[in-house]
Amino acid sequence: MSALVLTLREPPRQRVDMAGLDPRALAGRRLAEVAAAPVACGNRTLRLDALFEVSGDPIATPDSGEIEIRNASSRLDHIGAGMRAGTIAVAGDAGAYCGAAMKGGILRVSGSVGAFAACAMESGGIHVGGDAGAFLGAALPGERVGMRGGVVSVAGNVGARAGDHLRRGMLLVAGNAGPYCGSRMIAGTILVLGGIGDFIGFGMKRGTILLAAGPARLLATFNDCGSHDLQFLPLMYDKAREAGPAFAELAGFGSRVRRWAGDRGVGGQGEILIRES
Amino acid sequence: MIVNGVAIDDTFAEAFGMKATRLVITADTPAWAMHAATAMTGFATSVIACGCEAGIERALVPGETPDGRPGAAVLLFAMSGTELGKQVLNRAGQCVMTSPTSALFAGLVGDDPIKLGSSLRFFGDGFQISKVFGAKRYWRIPVMDGEFLCEDYAYLTKAVGGGNLLILARARAAAVAAAERAVEAMRKIEGVIMPFPGGVVRSGSKVGSKYKSLIASSNDAFCPTLKGLTESKLTPDIEAVLEIVIDGLTSDAVAAAMKAGMVAICEMGAEAGIAGISAGNYGGKLGQFNFHLHRILS
Numbered sequence: 001m002s003a004l005v006l007t008l009r010e011p012p013r014q015r016v017d018m019a020g021l022d023p024r025a026l027a028g029r030r031l032a033e034v035a036a037a038p039v040a041c042g043n044r045t046l047r048l049d050a051l052f053e054v055s056g057d058p059i060a061t062p063d064s065g066e067i068e069i070r071n072a073s074s075r076l077d078h079i080g081a082g083m084r085a086g087t088i089a090v091a092g093d094a095g096a097y098c099g100a101a102m103k104g105g106i107l108r109v110s111g112s113v114g115a116f117a118a119c120a121m122e123s124g125g126i127h128v129g130g131d132a133g134a135f136l137g138a139a140l141p142g143e144r145v146g147m148r149g150g151v152v153s154v155a156g157n158v159g160a161r162a163g164d165h166l167r168r169g170m171l172l173v174a175g176n177a178g179p180y181c182g183s184r185m186i187a188g189t190i191l192v193l194g195g196i197g198d199f200i201g202f203g204m205k206r207g208t209i210l211l212a213a214g215p216a217r218l219l220a221t222f223n224d225c226g227s228h229d230l231q232f233l234p235l236m237y238d239k240a241r242e243a244g245p246a247f248a249e250l251a252g253f254g255s256r257v258r259r260w261a262g263d264r265g266v267g268g269q270g271e272i273l274i275r276e277s
Numbered sequence: 278m279i280v281n282g283v284a285i286d287d288t289f290a291e292a293f294g295m296k297a298t299r300l301v302i303t304a305d306t307p308a309w310a311m312h313a314a315t316a317m318t319g320f321a322t323s324v325i326a327c328g329c330e331a332g333i334e335r336a337l338v339p340g341e342t343p344d345g346r347p348g349a350a351v352l353l354f355a356m357s358g359t360e361l362g363k364q365v366l367n368r369a370g371q372c373v374m375t376s377p378t379s380a381l382f383a384g385l386v387g388d389d390p391i392k393l394g395s396s397l398r399f400f401g402d403g404f405q406i407s408k409v410f411g412a413k414r415y416w417r418i419p420v421m422d423g424e425f426l427c428e429d430y431a432y433l434t435k436a437v438g439g440g441n442l443l444i445l446a447r448a449r450a451a452a453v454a455a456a457e458r459a460v461e462a463m464r465k466i467e468g469v470i471m472p473f474p475g476g477v478v479r480s481g482s483k484v485g486s487k488y489k490s491l492i493a494s495s496n497d498a499f500c501p502t503l504k505g506l507t508e509s510k511l512t513p514d515i516e517a518v519l520e521i522v523i524d525g526l527t528s529d530a531v532a533a534a535m536k537a538g539m540v541a542i543c544e545m546g547a548e549a550g551i552a553g554i555s556a557g558n559y560g561g562k563l564g565q566f567n568f569h570l571h572r573i574l575s
Binding site for chain 2: 149168169170187189206208228229230231232234235236238239269271
């Protein structure tokens with residue numbers, strides 16, 4: 001499939017706001033028009049081609065267009081923020097707010113992403129080949145509802161507060177998750193295949209946090225509900241395996257888990273499920 | 278037309294439009310899946326008094342079900358989407374949710390939803406949990422053996438009800454044997470059910486009655502004991518008639534089932550006591566689908 005290619009000329013000295021550079025917004029524009037698009041870099045506004053070499057094919061159809069961002073940098077913020085359709089493939093790292101408030105389409109990052117990736121995301125898919133920073137799938141600062149739909153997968157580790165205020169959707173983490181994972185969760189699903197930090201599920205009201213391995217300790221405000229075979233788990237594993245090879249091991253997972261309910265400290269009825277073989 | 282000594286009447290089965298849905302029931306074992314499916318499709322032989330017509334389409338192996346367990350596909354048919362919705366919900370709640378280890382899923386996709394878990398969830402009394410995977414929502418309802426997992430909605434489709442065959446035999450035992458053989462063959466066709474006991478009905482009906490309160494009454498033209506009293510369609514040698522009613526998701530499925538049934542009956546032949554095959558033709562009073570026996574067999 002042909003793609004519009006943006007190749008970063010050199011790592012920017014200041015942060016670059018990539019918001020608005022998504023397939024739908026650039027659809028129908030000739031390469032020269034794309035090259036002239038304004039981009040905020042620090043306190044300046046530059047032409048896109050001052051930072052990127054613009055090549056490839058212009059996007060003809062807004063719903064199936066593809067953008068490739070090559071030689072990417074962790075200083076490129078808001079990549080895919082608010083995008084509604086199409087695909088953005090990032091070769092390298094991405095900065096903060098990657099896929100923030102995304103409403104559709106697919107965003108793939110081969111490297112790592114910064115803080116607040118997928119925050120307030122509504123639909124679509126974000127797949128990260130490396131690690132993710134803090135507040136993955138959380139709420140935008142000042143808001144009280146986090147990610148509310150879609151699927152986010154991270155092949156590496158995620159920072160603190162992943163899924164903070166999560167409302168709906170799936171966060172899939174193949175590596176480790178930092179402290180306060182699923183804090184203040186409203187609903188939704190988090191899967192962590194690696195290790196997990198402290199204070200998991202702090203203040204969660206509903207939702208599911210599924211752990212392949214038990215944490216060192218749980219908050220005292222989670223109550224043991226015993227071991228069970230839960231029939232929704234095979235459906236969840238099937239869906240999660242679609243996120244890529246990092247989650248292939250789910251094929252061998254059974255449906256038996258130990259269920260902890262909480263956070264009772266806030267009257268919550270969420271659950272932490274710990275896999276039992 | 279005569280096949281292997283069996284006379285095939287030049288007539289047609291008259292069928293009518295219905296609304297239908299397919300549901301998939303799973304359980305820890307095939308036996309428990311079948312218990313739930315049997316309960317759900319019980320007392321569902323005819324819309325005349327049961328509210329719906331239902332049957333087990335077939336057993337499902339683990340690889341065919343959403344949760345990877347053994348299961349059963351059931352089909353339910355009713356005269357309207359509203360009635361189908363009521364029947365599905367009542368039967369799901371009383372027959373499937375109650376059955377140990379069961380889970381319930383939609384077996385069709387479409388644009389016309391009927392409630393499943395979206396209503397049954399309230400049984401969870403606030404402890405129910407919603408899970409959304411992709412475009413589907415599931416409800417986890419706490420029950421005494423764990424959780425009842427139920428998809429949010431099922432989907433209905435236009436369907437065909439009332440396809441039928443009449444087996445005319447020289448002895449009752451011969452009619453029963455032929456009906457059993459035919460039903461066995463028809464059950465191999467996807468998308469159809471034969472809703473009566475064992476797939477067979479002996480009290481075939483005609484439209485209307487001398488009693489004003491009844492919409493249907495005994496099909497006297499095919500009752501062997503009335504040969505001397507009514508305008509009978511039976512020759513003197515006919516001693517028993519059995520009917521197989523077929524409901525299908527499509528008219529093609531109904532026709533395929535009728536063909537499979539007729540072929541199976543004809544294979545038994547006149548030597549087995551089978552005199553002929555006919556069909557319930559109500560002169561156009563019943564429905565818009567006409568399944569001509571000769572055309573189906575040719």
